Amino acid sequence: MVSVDSGRWGPCCSRAPNGSTAGAPGGAGLYALNIWWLPLSCGGPVASLEELLLRIEGITLWDGHRDLGPSLVEWDGDKLTKVERAPDPLLPELCVVPGLVDTHVHLVGHAGPGPADFFTWPLTTTREEQVLHGLAHAQRALRQGVTTLRDLAGDEAQIALRRAFDQSLMDGPRLVVHCVVGMTAGHCDLFTPPAAAQRRPTADGADECRRLVRTWARAGADGIKITTSGGVLSMGDRSEWRNYTRAEVQAIVDEAHALALPVAAHAHSAAGIQVALDEGVDSIEHGTLMTADQARQAAAQGTTVAPTLLINEAIAGGSVPVTPEARQKAALLVAERDKLLRHAAGLGVRFVLGTDANGHHVAFGDQMAEVRRMGEVLGLSPEQALQAATSQAAAVVGLGAVVGTIAPGFGADLLVMRGRPWLDAADLRTDQLVAVVSRGRLVAGALPGILGP
Numbered sequence: 001m002v003s004v005d006s007g008r009w010g011p012c013c014s015r016a017p018n019g020s021t022a023g024a025p026g027g028a029g030l031y032a033l034n035i036w037w038l039p040l041s042c043g044g045p046v047a048s049l050e051e052l053l054l055r056i057e058g059i060t061l062w063d064g065h066r067d068l069g070p071s072l073v074e075w076d077g078d079k080l081t082k083v084e085r086a087p088d089p090l091l092p093e094l095c096v097v098p099g100l101v102d103t104h105v106h107l108v109g110h111a112g113p114g115p116a117d118f119f120t121w122p123l124t125t126t127r128e129e130q131v132l133h134g135l136a137h138a139q140r141a142l143r144q145g146v147t148t149l150r151d152l153a154g155d156e157a158q159i160a161l162r163r164a165f166d167q168s169l170m171d172g173p174r175l176v177v178h179c180v181v182g183m184t185a186g187h188c189d190l191f192t193p194p195a196a197a198q199r200r201p202t203a204d205g206a207d208e209c210r211r212l213v214r215t216w217a218r219a220g221a222d223g224i225k226i227t228t229s230g231g232v233l234s235m236g237d238r239s240e241w242r243n244y245t246r247a248e249v250q251a252i253v254d255e256a257h258a259l260a261l262p263v264a265a266h267a268h269s270a271a272g273i274q275v276a277l278d279e280g281v282d283s284i285e286h287g288t289l290m291t292a293d294q295a296r297q298a299a300a301q302g303t304t305v306a307p308t309l310l311i312n313e314a315i316a317g318g319s320v321p322v323t324p325e326a327r328q329k330a331a332l333l334v335a336e337r338d339k340l341l342r343h344a345a346g347l348g349v350r351f352v353l354g355t356d357a358n359g360h361h362v363a364f365g366d367q368m369a370e371v372r373r374m375g376e377v378l379g380l381s382p383e384q385a386l387q388a389a390t391s392q393a394a395a396v397v398g399l400g401a402v403v404g405t406i407a408p409g410f411g412a413d414l415l416v417m418r419g420r421p422w423l424d425a426a427d428l429r430t431d432q433l434v435a436v437v438s439r440g441r442l443v444a445g446a447l448p449g450i451l452g453p
């Protein structure tokens with residue numbers, strides 16, 4: 001894990017000539033990496049990070065798709081303004097890659113030290129305090145190189161965090177928030193113990209489903225999350241339970257799409273995957289027991305899958321605190337999963353990074369480990385796995401023209417790392433991170449040549 005470094009900055013008005021490192025500690029002779037900054041205003045206080053135009057020159061760039069070799073990357077605020085070839089680097093051990101995009105997380109959960117009970121924490125923690133835990137999780141992910149998150153159990157809390165981050169009230173990743181439309185006794189409903197009076201909203205029947213979609217649209221949701229099968233951590237169901245009739249799924253997808261809201265569908269069972277595919281959801285979450293025919297259908301339709309590998313392995317293996325019921329359900333799924341998903345990848349299904357990180361079973365910061373695991377289980381090359389965690393994941397969350405690619409016009413989310421993670425999966429680790437830039441601002445680590453030590 002890299003630490004946030006407040007850094008040391010040169011004097012205001014120390015305008016650096018093009019390509020030099022003037023203003024950086026050490027000078028050009030010491031730093032092959034040409035990174036410099038331009039304070040945008042003079043005479044005022046020492047320039048703060050957000051006032052700085054920055055550029056990186058001479059580090060090998062992997063742009064979300066391919067290796068472009070030593071490059072110059074320049075940005076102005078949260079906008080990449082120039083990306084072009086540069087002379088050979090003198091710091092060849094470093095590289096620049098896009099910030100990662102996790103398409104499946106749950107921000108609101110216990111983020112403090114020590115274990116907390118997964119089921120009672122939401123009932124014993126005020127909503128205000130829960131939001132602060134969500135903030136901590138989001139910033140933890142950001143500092144570890146995940147600059148975009150899609151929350152798939154969203155409500156007003158995650159929408160508030162998204163707005164606060166977008167307004168730069170505090171550092172935070174880009175957030176995409178899908179709000180839940182779930183049935184009574186569905187997977188999401190069964191995270192709350194049956195005796196608890198304080199429950200999340202549910203919707204049954206096509207009309208109620210349409211109404212809940214509309215309610216979330218009014219609240220500011222970016223998308224809708226549904227479940228078409230039971231789950232693992234939910235209490236008292238089985239992963240093969242039907243969640244929603246076909247008519248209800250049809251109504252939800254129709255209403256959501258009419259309001260320009262994409263739909264992500266949690267589905268473990270083949271029956272749940274089938275109805276989700278047939279009714280035109282935009283992504284499938286887990287997809288654990290996907291058949292070969294379904295894989296062909298998903299590939300043909302362009303329906304992506306977030307396989308959430310580590311969480312199900314952790315639950316099945318008992319390495320995280322779970323109920324015997326959850327452990328048994330996960331073990332049954334994981335026993336079948338690897339060969340089915342590997343086959344699906346071979347049939348052309350596009351898998352993207354989606355961890356299901358919730359702070360209890362998978363940490364915010366485990367994303368790089370999930371990408372490495374995707375390579376192993378799905379048979380992806382390191383470069384394919386990194387594409388699945390950057391450009392391809394960005395497209396899934398509706399930000400394919402904003403993040404996940406390092407090119408002029410995109411947002412300024414990028415990682416400076418040691419190694420070549422698109423060639424060697426072992427290099428894709430958080431301890432290889434040198435610096436994290438989010439929305440054009442340094443949020444963790446240090447940019448070599450500017451900040452020390």
Ligand SMILES: [Zn+2]
Pocket residue numbers: 104105106152356
């Ligand atoms: Zn989830």
